[in-house]
Amino acid sequence: MSGVLSSSIGRKVAMAASAFFLMFFLLQHFAINLTSIFSADAFNELSHFMGTNPAVQFGLQPILIFGVVFHFVMGFVLEVKNKSARNIKYVKNNGAANSTWVSRNMIYSGLAILAFIVLHFIDFWFPEINHKYINVLPEDPTRYYGELVHKFQSPIRTGAYVAAFAFLALHLLHGFKSAFQSSGMSAKRAAKLETVSKIYAIGIPVGFIVIALFHHFNQH
């Protein structure tokens, strides 16, 4: 296996592998957040479990952070390498004639998602780390729902979240299928995933948008 990750194909498959992991994570994050619409207790219970379970906190959480960082770093490395593969640009280039806008602009949708992750960490992750491991405050298993609803009071923050999820949809519209193709799935089989791909790529971000707007307009 030596040298595989330094090869173009190895890097491409590594991008796909981290994408699969992040898409699975996104699905479970969405499932937990969705409960906040129906039951504050269920959301609190699940959040308390995820926030205090040692296997999640010290096993899965570092893997997730590694996955996120790896996907972004590798994405930038490949972007720089790809840009340098054409040292003189075309005077006239008609990219729309042969490919979709989303497929050609993954770096920009990715950068928007990165900016959102920074905001999301400031909003939720850093306060959590502060609460649990720095200030070591007593755990209140019912605090999570209130914290979530409070965050969506601000129309600016809610708008930023909605915009970020729109970029996430654009990223996934190409990324979902692309990950399968990079893993060696034939184009014919990948084409059969078209419907699943669109359901995931649009459904998950729209679901997150609905959750954000629901809490923004249902302040107690």
Added chain:
Amino acid sequence: MDMNLKLKIWRQSGANDEGKMVDYSLADVSPDMSFLEMLDVLNEQILNEGGEPVAFDHDCREGICGMCSLYINGEAHGPDRGITTCQLHMRKFKDGDTIYIEPFRAKAFPVIKDLVVDRTAFDRIQHQGGFISVNTSGNTQDANSLPISKHAADEAMDAATCIGCGACVATCKNSSAMLFVGAKVSQYALLPQGQVEASDRVKNMVAQMDLEGFGNCTNTGACEVECPKGISLDNIARMNREFFKANI
């Protein structure tokens, strides 16, 4: 009806010289001309005016050799599908059109002069494994004695139709050569004759592809659309599978 055209053409005296787009006007262009015939007419006009004709690659002029290139109005081999530049006809354009003509752009395809680029990077990739080693000393096995399914034979033949023109590299936003290398790897991976050297072939060809400075495939699918021979993205997926099989 004959057309009057405005042409914007990349002119560059040599590999190490600065290039720029130069404007030309060409009158009375027949819609029945091929695109290269139109350039022949332009060159006659330039020669009559005492100028240096535009250098461009061509050979068979029937879509087989893969020699012609050109990035026309922002697309490799121009606006038509499933053809090379030599098969493009002027009836695809209208009177008064402005046509941008540029060389295929990639760091691995440096410009030699005007619209002529050096595509020997493809040859060097081929040298790393785009072949099978067969004993030709007189006791060569009859190819027909090896049973091959119709499906595999068809797919291998489809991959083998790649003429190595480089339109995939030219059109890819990353200048990736993976459609070309994928086709060359697939052509043999699908046949029993290709199995003996399969592992070395894919590893060495991919290593050479990376060494030449081509970019990475991001599955935009632009190469498949612009390929004059309709080489499928399936070949890239197959190359990925072959690469991992060879490395595990």
